[in-house]
Amino acid sequence: MSENLWRSSVRNLEPYIPGEAAKEAEEQSKLNEIIRLATNENPLGPSPKAVEAMQKAVLEAHYYPDLTCLELRNKLGSLHGIDPENYVVANGADNIINLVIASYVNSGDEVVYCTPTFSEYNKNTLLVGGIPVEVPTTKDHKFDLEAILDAINERTKLVIICNPNNPTGTIVDGEELRKFFKRLPKHVIAVLDEAYGEFITLDHYLTGVEYIKEGFPVITIRTFSKLYGLAGMRVGYAMANEELIRPLQMVREPFACNRVAHAGAVAALDDVEYKEKVLLGNKLEMEKMITVFRSLGYKVEETHTNFLFIDMKQDTSKLAKDLFSKGLIIRPCSAWGYPTYARISIGTAKQNDKLIKALEEVSSQTPHHI
Template identity: 50%
Template structure:
């Protein structure tokens, strides 16, 4: 049976190594994954209790609109509930956006390297990915992006902070860029890591949306809120922008356990502050240790760091596997000497640095 021609253009997603796989392959009892940008603290205790209770009701279908979660999000960000759509992780929301708006031949603009879902979702719909290289400091080149806008441009994705580089765009620069974008082009701000941005007065996509700009903001509970295994994503935009997306969203996109966990996670402010403090301190520790080893660490506004190891990142990745550590080589983005390292607990980070010293 023949494949759709669009599917043939899409490279299969290559996930990071699983802990179970590495344990079996190298006969190890303990393995630490510093590759997938997960929160090492796990879900908050309040979220855990809510999820345990929700498990007892899994014989019932979930609320199709996830109204309890949308109400908490609306209260948190001071928007209306009908300006929020939920999905099965941010990846799912990205797919819905592209499916709702991109026709064959439409152009989708973004900088690269960045999150690969923009490209694959565009190709699947017969759209044309238009990729603009990042600047030398691995930040978005919004000036060059503006030059690439044509009459065929339908969507513009800005991953902010960017994955895999951890860099952000100055919010005034984003605001100026959006003002110059034609009104019939939707700017999508992918803010999967926005909770980690620690810049006073920084305007987020939700702030810009409330000021009337034509933007759609996508966020997730996978990173900061420790719910990667439950797949909870959402987007905030106008009712008009969300309307076609709601037609495509699967009826039960979020399960009962996911909804319960997400509601309590965002309400547990104290847990968020604890995680933020740990991430800030540990990111500084790992950065200083790597710099002392001669590596170049780029400024990061996330829970991971982007590092030029000054040697083949894939070879280093494989040597670290033998010692029970999984990192993310960036060769898939065309960056052979670069790796992405998630921030773990202090004990994990210390063991990781010691293992790296042994190798180097």
């Protein structure tokens, strides 16, 4: 009976299913330790300065947070060279995606993006009555900019480019992206989801910050969940020119970023030394893991993130269960249509060594085919 009262668009939605939480996994098994390599979290945790700031902020939890996160917007303005008024801070990047789509998409409007990618583009488009237009990625798992342009029509409102893409870890060529923006029709807004943007190490590679400064109609999305290790705090932000950012400021719910999270994000930006430590550790362990995976006969895609997209030449749903029995969680990619692929986060050296040992044990018992 109650389903008859639902908003009609809700019936078309599928709930977001994240990687299995470590604590939940511990409760379901007899293992004392679960190593979680499925959700691309920072294995080193947040900066000690961020932890200290959050602990202090807890003592003021009886006060409402700053409505617009002014201190954080000022820090971001200094970091990126974009006016602090041209930011919106909210409850994680997924909340920002919701705000962008709710701000611009009317019933019947189309939102174009490539797949496989982050499922929240589809979900939030459907929720507001929009039409998701999904274009396959290229053979090398990159967003197909030409195919996106071909899919644009008079009903298109947004194009979303996840760069680096989740779950593939790939990026598009920077100059090709600039040409793409120049070819967009005037009625179409580009959204750059750069949740993993800080992990790109290519020299002179342009990000959304530069495109905004050049005057392109781009809304760029970032998060503190990945590099800065604040996934549990939920802090994301969007930046764009004044005209594009204004509707997000109007749609955004009051106090969309809590006091503790805000304090942690501000302190995290100040700890540049810790950020460089995280990036270096990710780079070194990434190189090690790529070498090991290839030695095991797996195909590892080029990546610019803190995770690997790997063809493991077998049913990764079964492999994930085998690894879980050894206390390790990885993300099978069958939900994206890649039954032999897995997305595996880069952990600490100790965590990665345990994964390697477990994979060697499993590989010795299982042929690499389905």
